[in-house]
Amino acid sequence: MDQTRFHIHTFGCRTNQADGDALAERLRALGGRWVDDPSAAGLILVNSCTVTRRADHDARKLLRKLLRENPRARVALA
Numbered sequence: 506m507d508q509t510r511f512h513i514h515t516f517g518c519r520t521n522q523a524d525g526d527a528l529a530e531r532l533r534a535l536g537g538r539w540v541d542d543p544s545a546a547g548l549i550l551v552n553s554c555t556v557t558r559r560a561d562h563d564a565r566k567l568l569r570k571l572l573r574e575n576p577r578a579r580v581a582l583a
Contacts, residue, residue, distance in 0.1 A: 509537050510538050510546045510547050511548040512541070512542070512545075512549050513551075516552070516553040516567075517552070518554065520554075524552060549575065549578050549579070550583060551564060551581070551583070
């Protein structure tokens with residue numbers, strides 16, 4: 506698996522989306538390459554700003570799914 510490939514999934518408002526975009530730009534500047542498919546990524550970032558119980562549940566559910574589908578990737582929750 507190519508560790509320079511990354512995928513970012515963002516939960517939350519427009520501000521959080523802008524934060525995710527800034528993270529992506531920083532990773533690109535370091536030589537990373539965005540991939541649409543998280544199963545092809547060496548690094549997966551879940552950028553979450555949850556304020557409801559449902560949003561927290563959805564973020565945890567996604568984390569479990571990503572870990573199941575790509576167990577060798579580094580997965581981080583921000």
